[in-house]
Structure formats: C-alpha cells, structure tokens
Amino acid sequence: MRRTILAVLLLWGGVAWAEPVPSGLAFLGWGRLVEDGAGGLRTDAGAAVTLAGVRPLPPPPSWQGVGLRLYAAGPPDRWERQPVYAADAQGRWLQAEWLRQGLAHLDPAPVPGLERLRAAEDAARADRRGLWAGAAMVAHGPDQAVAWPRRYQIIEGRVMGISLPRGAVGLLLGDVKGQGLMVRIDRRLRRRFSGDPALLRGRMIRVRGPVRGGGRAEMDLADPAQLELLDGPWPARMKRHRHAAESQQESP
Known part of the structure; x- marks a missing residue:
C-alpha cells in the first residue's frame, strides 16, 4: 500500500x-x-x-x-x-x-516541521484535493462523528462540558444531552499540553483521531498535536501556592 x-x-x-x-x-x-x-x-x-x-x-x-x-x-x-x-x-x-x-492526511506527533506539514494539509483541505473531496475526511461538527464510527476523523466544535475523572480530562463537543463527541485525555498526556485542557470550556477546538461509536462517539487522544485551538492561544495554567494546597489538605 x-x-x-x-x-x-x-x-x-x-x-x-x-x-x-x-x-x-x-x-x-x-x-x-x-x-x-x-x-x-x-x-x-x-x-x-x-x-x-x-x-x-x-x-x-x-x-x-x-x-x-x-x-x-x-x-x-x-x-x-x-x-x-x-x-x-x-x-x-x-x-x-x-x-x-x-x-495523505497528517498523523500528528512531535516531529520536526509539524506546523509546515499542517499548513500543507490545510491547503489541500481548503481546495478539497484528493481525500478531502469525500465527506468522511472533511472536518465536520461533533454531531456527525457517529456517522463514521471506527474511522479516523477530523472534528471541529466548541467545548460544551468538561469532566475530570481521576486527573484525566474529558472534553464534550456538541450537544450536552444528545449526540456529540467526548474527547478523552489521560492524566499523563494532560501534563504534556502547553496549557491545561481542563480550562477549555467554551473554546473552539479541532481534534483528529479514530472515533469509537456507541451511544455517544468517543475519541482518545494519544498526543497533544491531535488537538488544535481555533480561537486563540492556550489559557495559562492555574498556579496553586504550596501553602494553599497544604491548607486544603488539612481542612476537614
């Protein structure tokens, strides 16, 4: 192949x-x-x-x-x-x-020249060249993710909800009560982002990767390069002073 x-x-x-x-x-x-x-x-x-x-x-x-x-x-x-x-x-x-x-489409990873590769893909997608002429690969909204289960997809949407299970992060794109896409970021991967994904509520993002079907479509991220912010820079990480953290641990 x-x-x-x-x-x-x-x-x-x-x-x-x-x-x-x-x-x-x-x-x-x-x-x-x-x-x-x-x-x-x-x-x-x-x-x-x-x-x-x-x-x-x-x-x-x-x-x-x-x-x-x-x-x-x-x-x-x-x-x-x-x-x-x-x-x-x-x-x-x-x-x-x-x-x-x-x-081909971009397989995001921390490789040299990643932004140049991303720009080349953006140009092809904008002109609908090659694989971008078909509906399954074109960036689309989270409510359409379930239409192509078990396929590599590019999804754009606004973060409507955030969950924090045991230090991991779940980003819900699309309808909170209906369909949509849950983007899952495990605890170790969360630390590798330039900002904290837990602070992305309300932001427009683009994610890419294999999508699992079911009641609600899900995507597990394996690398920070799979997530792009579309409406500005990453928010600064929240800083917690050591004495504040210690006082919280001691409170009943």
Whole structure:
C-alpha cells in the first residue's frame, strides 16, 4: 500500500515540489523503500522504518523503485522502527507534497516541521484535493462523528462540558444531552499540553483521531498535536501556592 503511494508521487514529473526537508536532521543515507510483507516498510538495506507525519491512502497504480534521501525524524519506536522523512535528489520533501496534494492526511506527533506539514494539509483541505473531496475526511461538527464510527476523523466544535475523572480530562463537543463527541485525555498526556485542557470550556477546538461509536462517539487522544485551538492561544495554567494546597489538605 505505502510502497505504491510513494511511486505515484515520484513519477509525477509535472508536480513542482518546493518544500524542503527541515534543516538539522540526521541524514541516514540513500535508500529504496519496500514493503516487508507484514504491513511495514524497510529500506533495501533491511532497516525497518516508518514514514513520519503522514497516514497514506489505499494504493494507486503500480510503482517502480526510486532512490530517496532518508532523514531521521525522531528516535526509533518500541519496535525499533526508525521514523524517517524522505526527499528526492534535490531535497524536496515527500511528506509535505503528499499532504499538499491530498494523497495523505497528517498523523500528528512531535516531529520536526509539524506546523509546515499542517499548513500543507490545510491547503489541500481548503481546495478539497484528493481525500478531502469525500465527506468522511472533511472536518465536520461533533454531531456527525457517529456517522463514521471506527474511522479516523477530523472534528471541529466548541467545548460544551468538561469532566475530570481521576486527573484525566474529558472534553464534550456538541450537544450536552444528545449526540456529540467526548474527547478523552489521560492524566499523563494532560501534563504534556502547553496549557491545561481542563480550562477549555467554551473554546473552539479541532481534534483528529479514530472515533469509537456507541451511544455517544468517543475519541482518545494519544498526543497533544491531535488537538488544535481555533480561537486563540492556550489559557495559562492555574498556579496553586504550596501553602494553599497544604491548607486544603488539612481542612476537614
């Protein structure tokens, strides 16, 4: 699947790639990417890799191998797969072009150049290019999330309610009494946001990820990059003085 998507881009001689790979990344060498038979990717030298920052589409027509410049986009994951950025011989960034042409969607993670990738996807979505021509992937309201259960979705909506179960955060988008989307952020992930998600009541946000169906659609976030504020900066975290916290603990 991923192998053939690589091909269609590399064979597009008419596309002008203008986006370079972010500077300062470790150059891993030249390689051709091949499927390993188990749904993963390897270089022709046998190294297991993942393509950072994107989720590919189903396969387009057949492809012939092309040599690529590979750059480390982060440390290896728990399965020892190296996330990479790929570029052609002139250093033009493959992932950014995928997103700009609507051939993939952003897989948000703390990778170099994330905002540039997001801008490339925004341009494709605004012009309804590629996958954005279909209704299931276009950013839509929380009341529509249940229409595509078990699929990766992009949802925009206002935070109408907040729950705080054991230090975690639940953000309710949409109708409090009816349908809508519950966005769940566990306690450890909550600390990684630049602000506190518990202070987002009334704010407009965009979230992305797999949606579970049921009585109310739910989405579990795994990384802060899956949540964007659409109406301004993050609110400052509330500061609690140590003596105030101690006095609260001692109160009956």
